[in-house]
Every structure is written in C-alpha cells, then in structure tokens.
Amino acid sequence: MAEDIEEIRKRKLMELQKKYLEQQKAQEEAIKQEMELEAQLEAIMRKILTPEARERLGRVKLVKPELARQVELILVQLYQAGQIREPIGDDKLKRILAQIDARTRKEFRIKW
Numbered sequence: 001m002a003e004d005i006e007e008i009r010k011r012k013l014m015e016l017q018k019k020y021l022e023q024q025k026a027q028e029e030a031i032k033q034e035m036e037l038e039a040q041l042e043a044i045m046r047k048i049l050t051p052e053a054r055e056r057l058g059r060v061k062l063v064k065p066e067l068a069r070q071v072e073l074i075l076v077q078l079y080q081a082g083q084i085r086e087p088i089g090d091d092k093l094k095r096i097l098a099q100i101d102a103r104t105r106k107e108f109r110i111k112w
Contacts, residue, residue: 041072041076044075044076044079045057045072045075047079047087048075048079048084048087048088049075049087049088049093050087050088050089050090052089052090053087053088053089053090053092053093056090056093056094056097057071057072057093060097064101066104067097067100067101067104070100070104071093071096071097071100074096074100075088075096
C-alpha cells in the first residue's frame with residue numbers, strides 16, 4: 001500500500017515536471033517569435049523612415065506605446081502594399097501621428 005502511494009507520487013511529480021518543461025518551452029518559443037517580429041518590424045522601419053522620423057517614433061513609443069505601435073503597423077501595411085515608395089520624413093510622420101492620434105483620442109467630459 002505504501003509502495004503504491006509512493007509510486008503514484010512519483011508519477012504525479014514526473015507529470016508536473018513534464019508539464020512545467022512544456023510550458024517553459026512554449027514561453028521561450030513565444031518570446032523568440034516576438035523578438036523575430038520586432039527585428040523584422042525594425043528592419044522595415046529603417047527602410048521606410050528617415051533617421052529623424054525613426055527618432056521621433058522612438059520618442060513617441062516612450063510616451064504613447066499604443067499610438068507608436070498603431071503607426072508602425074499602418075506603415076508596414078502600406079509598405080507591403082507598395083504604397084510607400086520613398087522614405088517618410090519627420091514632417092510627414094508628424095502629420096501621420098496627428099491623424100491617428102486624433103482618430104483614437106478619447107475625450108473626457110466632466111460635468112458639475
């Protein structure tokens with residue numbers, strides 16, 4: 001009886017260890033994929049933005065990461081669709097940021 005309980009404990013422990021290792025692998029794989037996507041995104045941004053525009057987008061990313069991500073995704077879509085033929089400068093990026101920010105901005109009204 002005691003041997004059966006010990007055997008069951010060992011099996012349960014091995015199952016838990018196996019599940020833990022599988023979860024670790026899945027997390028590592030997800031992190032690896034995310035890093036690859038970030039590298040691809042960065043490479044595309046280097047192609048389609050001037051250094052000044054990339055610097056501005058980096059500063060925006062610090063303050064409003066959601067806005068910066070939206071702009072990056074929109075620019076990548078336009079680039080992949082062949083609609084961006086020349087590098088986007090700082091002034092044009094400012095206009096794009098303003099347009100997207102205006103669309104996504106939430107207004108708060110406080111009534112007394």
